[in-house]
Amino acid sequence: MTTAQDGRAVANFILDYCDGRGRKVTNLSLQKIIYFCHVWSLIELNGPLVRHKFEAWEFGPVLPYLYRAFRNYDRAPILGRATYIDPVDGVQRVAEYEFNFEIESLLRETVEFYSRLRAGDLVELSHVEGGPWHSVWNHMGNVNPGMMIDDTRILKFYSKVRAPFAIQ
Template sequence: MPVRDVAEYILRRNGEMTAMKLQKLVYYAQAWSLVWDERPLFDEKIEAWANGPVCRSLYSAHHRQFSVGPNQIKTGELDLDERATNTVHAVLSFYGDKSAQWLSDLTHLETPWVRARMRADVQDGTPSDEEILLSDMHEYYSGLVNVENNEQA
């Protein structure tokens, strides 16, 4: 499914938000889909920009807009199956009330973004179009699930 469907679903569910927050929620939806559903939620790549993960094809849909509202990314029907909507709901339940800056700061602490920035050999605040690898996302977020499961045992 296209990333624009995921983004529009998030907007219809949670309402208007900053473009930066939307990008981070889309990133976390992709990450947790890799872990919970064992599949990518969308095919477009995510890059390690200075302010955290950004999907360039989604960025082109909201370029020069500080905030984005429902029906601004895509109109009409959305192509999300039940597993996808369940994943997005879970992501919004945990991350949806966080600020854009909080989400950006969190991604800067996490291995997938850090690894991509290291591969690109760029400093903090420097632009980069280095891809955040799905394998890095799956490995890192799967590890969080395993840590949580071990703590509950």
């Protein structure tokens, strides 16, 4: 079982990993990559990666606070890092990360695979018919304020899907 992380720290890991390999990451692709990291954490590590819920937005699953952190980049590659306001001294700081071996291994394998895909392909993968985003976005009946994508819904769908990479 994993301990859920701050999405800003996970995002910074993804950005650092991709920078180290010369891969450009936009806000749109970052949202999808972190979503798939969360998906495979639920399946492979039996727990959520990110402690916040994803919302179903037009172009797929989104962590709203992370979207806001990078919205100024629009469609350009992200050059900065996610920050937070330190509650003790009120200073804005870069969200640092330090993950255990299991989480870091999962992140490396997941990011390695998904960061090679175009943003449009990532959107398509996250929009798969019958998948968590699709069922929330096209809901019938129950109202879902905030269009939250519940981890139970993610588990139900992706537990039947094989990871497209090998986790060490």
